[in-house]
Amino acid sequence: MFLQPLVALGLAAAPLARADALGGQIVVAGDTLVSAMMMFVGRSSKVYILDKVEGNANQINGHSLYASVWDIASRTAEPMDVQTNPFCAAGMHLPNGSFAVFGGNNAVGPGGDNSSPGSNTTYDPTYQDYGGTKAIRVIDTCDGDINSNSACAWYDSPNGLQMQSSRWYPAAEPFGNGSVLIIGGFSSGGYINRNYPNGDPFYSGGGSNPTYEVYPNNGVAQRVMNFMGKTSGLNSYALTYLMSSGKFFIQANYSTILFDADNNIETNLPDMPNQIIRVYPASGANAMLPLTVDKNYQQTILFCGGFYMQDGDWGNFDSPRINPWEQRASADCQRMTPEPSDGSTPTYVQDDDMPNPRTMGQFILLPDGKMLVVNGGRNGTAGYGTHTNITAVGQMPYGESYATEPQLQPAIYDPSATAGSRWSQAGLGTSTFPRLYHSSAILLPDGSVMIAGSNPNIDVNLTTIYPTTYKAEYFYPPYFNATTRPVPSGIPSTISYGGSYFDITVPASSYSGSANDAADNTKIWLSRPGWTTHAMNMGQRMLQLNSTYSVQSNGTIVFHTSQAPPNANLFQPGPAYIWVTINGIPSNGTYVVVGNGQMGTQPVSNAAQLPASVRVDSASGTASGGSTSTGSSSGSSATSSSSSSSHTGAIVGGVVAAIAAVGVLGAVFGICISRRRRAAASVSQSSAPYGMADKIGGPRGLRTSDSSAFVPLQQHNASNEYYAQSHPGVPGNPYYAGSAPGSPMMRPAQGAFDPYEGRPSTSSNLGPARYHN
Numbered sequence: 001m002f003l004q005p006l007v008a009l010g011l012a013a014a015p016l017a018r019a020d021a022l023g024g025q026i027v028v029a030g031d032t033l034v035s036a037m038m039m040f041v042g043r044s045s046k047v048y049i050l051d052k053v054e055g056n057a058n059q060i061n062g063h064s065l066y067a068s069v070w071d072i073a074s075r076t077a078e079p080m081d082v083q084t085n086p087f088c089a090a091g092m093h094l095p096n097g098s099f100a101v102f103g104g105n106n107a108v109g110p111g112g113d114n115s116s117p118g119s120n121t122t123y124d125p126t127y128q129d130y131g132g133t134k135a136i137r138v139i140d141t142c143d144g145d146i147n148s149n150s151a152c153a154w155y156d157s158p159n160g161l162q163m164q165s166s167r168w169y170p171a172a173e174p175f176g177n178g179s180v181l182i183i184g185g186f187s188s189g190g191y192i193n194r195n196y197p198n199g200d201p202f203y204s205g206g207g208s209n210p211t212y213e214v215y216p217n218n219g220v221a222q223r224v225m226n227f228m229g230k231t232s233g234l235n236s237y238a239l240t241y242l243m244s245s246g247k248f249f250i251q252a253n254y255s256t257i258l259f260d261a262d263n264n265i266e267t268n269l270p271d272m273p274n275q276i277i278r279v280y281p282a283s284g285a286n287a288m289l290p291l292t293v294d295k296n297y298q299q300t301i302l303f304c305g306g307f308y309m310q311d312g313d314w315g316n317f318d319s320p321r322i323n324p325w326e327q328r329a330s331a332d333c334q335r336m337t338p339e340p341s342d343g344s345t346p347t348y349v350q351d352d353d354m355p356n357p358r359t360m361g362q363f364i365l366l367p368d369g370k371m372l373v374v375n376g377g378r379n380g381t382a383g384y385g386t387h388t389n390i391t392a393v394g395q396m397p398y399g400e401s402y403a404t405e406p407q408l409q410p411a412i413y414d415p416s417a418t419a420g421s422r423w424s425q426a427g428l429g430t431s432t433f434p435r436l437y438h439s440s441a442i443l444l445p446d447g448s449v450m451i452a453g454s455n456p457n458i459d460v461n462l463t464t465i466y467p468t469t470y471k472a473e474y475f476y477p478p479y480f481n482a483t484t485r486p487v488p489s490g491i492p493s494t495i496s497y498g499g500s501y502f503d504i505t506v507p508a509s510s511y512s513g514s515a516n517d518a519a520d521n522t523k524i525w526l527s528r529p530g531w532t533t534h535a536m537n538m539g540q541r542m543l544q545l546n547s548t549y550s551v552q553s554n555g556t557i558v559f560h561t562s563q564a565p566p567n568a569n570l571f572q573p574g575p576a577y578i579w580v581t582i583n584g585i586p587s588n589g590t591y592v593v594v595g596n597g598q599m600g601t602q603p604v605s606n607a608a609q610l611p612a613s614v615r616v617d618s619a620s621g622t623a624s625g626g627s628t629s630t631g632s633s634s635g636s637s638a639t640s641s642s643s644s645s646s647h648t649g650a651i652v653g654g655v656v657a658a659i660a661a662v663g664v665l666g667a668v669f670g671i672c673i674s675r676r677r678r679a680a681a682s683v684s685q686s687s688a689p690y691g692m693a694d695k696i697g698g699p700r701g702l703r704t705s706d707s708s709a710f711v712p713l714q715q716h717n718a719s720n721e722y723y724a725q726s727h728p729g730v731p732g733n734p735y736y737a738g739s740a741p742g743s744p745m746m747r748p749a750q751g752a753f754d755p756y757e758g759r760p761s762t763s764s765n766l767g768p769a770r771y772h773n
């Protein structure tokens, strides 16, 4: 209504509708209550957020808040309670849609250590957190009102479900049966996973964990992995992808292997060219390219950015030997197809450079088949500290950050474009906030991307150059400029491996132009946004479902859609979203569960033959205003070419996006008023009525009865240099969660139980009843 004056002033020469075109924009979305170090999407409406334990002013149950749940539509967060410190954990979906979170840090208090009175590595009385280095936390995700439903709370118990050893910055990736491979990590932490000189590359005097284990515990003791010794200091959060063979592709330091986890056999693959490091703390973006029908689901891993420095300069647990922020990150991209279907030898293949150097960039697989890279900086690495080996305490130029020059503008990579033209930043906006260390990003079910976090600080600091950040943003990919998004119906709630096809119906109102063309230029995607932390989306994966179509004379198109391919290694069981993408414009994602919903070997059938496609030349879509084209938004490389006379077989046309329409997306997103259904005031210092006390591993008030949970810790001298340098009174290494580093925390085995197996526990602090009956 307030537009009239503008029109009167003649400012309307440009179409007014453009003000509503969200494509490419990054808008501030709201307050996440905790700094979003870790995030994952639960079902259709929520994002679960975890933070490290620190002095967050927001409180729950009388202590600082470390977890929240974000409502995507209302753009507000509510507090959730966790007990153990999830700082730099790993996480993964489970076959039934639940998520598990593995490891983390010891208990910490102010200063990120145990220097305050009464604090130790298993409990800190100020922040009231328990050690989480071996913890396994589980949550059954919910839509609806989370905090009034105890079934939606975190299961997290200091003496409950545990891994076999302490893991901070471990890798996690599921097998095809839904069990999760958990690899390596620090035992007690640091900048990188070694001492220097590196006399003990496997264990680093107790600071490194070179083993792997499986969740749920299958009775097999953790085993040492040779690769962990070979990659030594640069092997935490190892980049791990399950291959179709059942082996894991693993990249760390500049080494690469295929790993047979059952038999602990490693097959060497070529080294990363030029020894550019992609793993933490270089933190290059990495992802498996979308798996497509036309490539017969061949798996290719892409790495972009990261950081190079000479071996000695990486330093040790304590800090780097150079100032990383004084050096540019890498813009280099390399692809590898680890198991080529033609039997050729796998090699790294040079790909187009990113438009900018980037450390801590992360890839988000978008439902138009492209890949967003977002967050990070031009200079430096992940990690933070009070100093480096050559910069003294008090002299750090960017607070505690080891990175600088935030890279505020994302870029989009098109895997199907020809080499030389894969990257674009056209029309992409910029973040309002630097997103450096401990940032995160994840695809939401409406096809936008939530960006949050950034906290390169030992404890909360709201005044430093790169502060603790609570503000989330939504990035709207170029397809948000489309006037119409497809509205498919008939998507099932579960997807099997092979078996009979199903029909997805798309009405004529979902597209414009020729129905045959729209049908040819449709892809049906199954995608999983993953569990994000540290510039990774663990478990992120995207796969095209095979399809044919029947065009009807009224313009309705029925897509005959295959189930997932009959190999669970291509897309492991668990939660996912189905998208129907027409002419490069995706529908919303529909939540589905892939597989039978259970841990274990998944039922597999042969894929049913799809009916031949049926075309109707006269049929067309009725979407209004969709015929104008910007030509700039969604790329324009591929064309459809599946017009063979028979029209049998799969739709293999590329994404044709030339008709990406300009215009108002509509009231849906146009009026984005952040309506807080629950005021932020619901987080208060008071005894908020969340009823959480009986949800999280037992009442907080009963903690004194937990003392039996504490076992004596073996202290290890994890960093020779840390001790050697001895800065009295200064928390020299922010990562050490103790006045002395260390603690593999060898707990007696009977302390562990698996909530999924219903085993009785010796613990009196069990969490929700569903986990232990």
Ligand SMILES: *[C@@H]1O[C@H](CO)[C@@H](O)[C@H](O)[C@H]1NC(C)=O
Binding pocket: 192, 194, 198, 230, 231, 232, 233, 234, 253, 254, 311, 314
């Ligand atoms: C990376 O791996 C190489 C080869 O094993 C090793 O010599 C080097 O020390 C490692 N770098 C770091 C920082 O650990």
Ligand SMILES: *[C@@H]1O[C@H](CO)[C@@H](O)[C@H](O)[C@H]1NC(C)=O
Binding pocket: 325, 326, 327, 328, 379, 404, 405
């Ligand atoms: C980033 O690195 C470049 C290349 O080394 C350097 O010239 C520049 O000064 C650095 N930026 C900052 C802010 O230090």
Ligand SMILES: *[C@@H]1O[C@H](CO)[C@@H](O)[C@H](O)[C@H]1NC(C)=O
Binding pocket: 196, 318, 388, 389, 390, 721, 724, 725
């Ligand atoms: C820098 O590294 C050297 C060699 O290991 C070590 O002796 C020294 O204590 C370190 N200095 C600082 C400030 O970390």
Ligand SMILES: *[C@@H]1O[C@H](CO)[C@@H](O)[C@H](O)[C@H]1NC(C)=O
Binding pocket: 398, 399, 400, 460, 461, 462, 463, 464, 465
């Ligand atoms: C925040 O960072 C600034 C600059 O690095 C520092 O001077 C200040 O002491 C820090 N504040 C807190 C609360 O740590």
Ligand SMILES: *[C@@H]1O[C@H](CO)[C@@H](O)[C@H](O)[C@H]1NC(C)=O
Binding pocket: 073, 445, 446, 485, 486, 487, 587, 588, 668
């Ligand atoms: C997509 O999801 C959003 C958010 O839930 C909703 O507002 C919108 O109507 C949906 N759009 C379509 C085309 O289904």
Ligand SMILES: *[C@@H]1O[C@H](CO)[C@@H](O)[C@H](O)[C@H]1NC(C)=O
Binding pocket: 507, 552, 553, 554, 555, 556
């Ligand atoms: C389009 O035609 C099909 C087949 O005749 C019919 O089933 C469907 O209801 C029609 N759709 C609309 C929106 O009229």
Ligand SMILES: *[C@@H]1O[C@H](CO)[C@@H](O)[C@H](O)[C@H]1NC(C)=O
Binding pocket: 175, 177, 178, 179, 214, 218, 262, 599, 600, 601
């Ligand atoms: C899944 O497979 C892995 C590898 O063979 C095995 O270790 C694990 O126990 C299996 N999980 C289940 C639930 O069968």
Ligand SMILES: *[C@@H]1O[C@H](CO)[C@@H](O)[C@H](O)[C@H]1NC(C)=O
Binding pocket: 293, 294, 296, 297, 546, 547, 607, 608, 609, 610, 611, 648, 649, 650
């Ligand atoms: C896709 O479906 C067609 C028709 O059933 C079949 O011929 C083709 O092999 C399938 N492609 C893949 C990759 O499954």
Ligand SMILES: *[C@@H]1O[C@H](CO)[C@@H](O)[C@H](O)[C@H]1NC(C)=O
Binding pocket: 018, 021, 022, 023, 024, 426, 427, 428, 477, 478, 481, 630, 632, 633, 662, 663
């Ligand atoms: C979306 O449309 C607006 C208005 O035409 C335009 O300014 C913007 O660049 C478009 N976004 C993209 C990514 O092309």
Ligand SMILES: *[C@@H]1O[C@H](CO)[C@@H](O)[C@H](O)[C@H]1NC(C)=O
Binding pocket: 118, 119, 120, 121, 122, 123, 125, 707, 710, 711, 712, 713
């Ligand atoms: C840590 O402190 C708690 C009390 O706050 C105590 O019960 C426990 O024994 C201590 N653990 C160690 C290892 O000192």
Ligand SMILES: *[C@@H]1O[C@H](CO)[C@@H](O)[C@H](O)[C@H]1NC(C)=O
Binding pocket: 094, 096, 097, 098, 140, 141, 598, 599, 755, 756, 757, 770
């Ligand atoms: C998820 O699966 C496990 C069994 O693997 C079960 O214990 C748990 O209750 C399930 N959660 C939901 C929400 O069904």
Ligand SMILES: [Cu+2]
Binding pocket: 087, 088, 438, 534
């Ligand atoms: Cu971290």
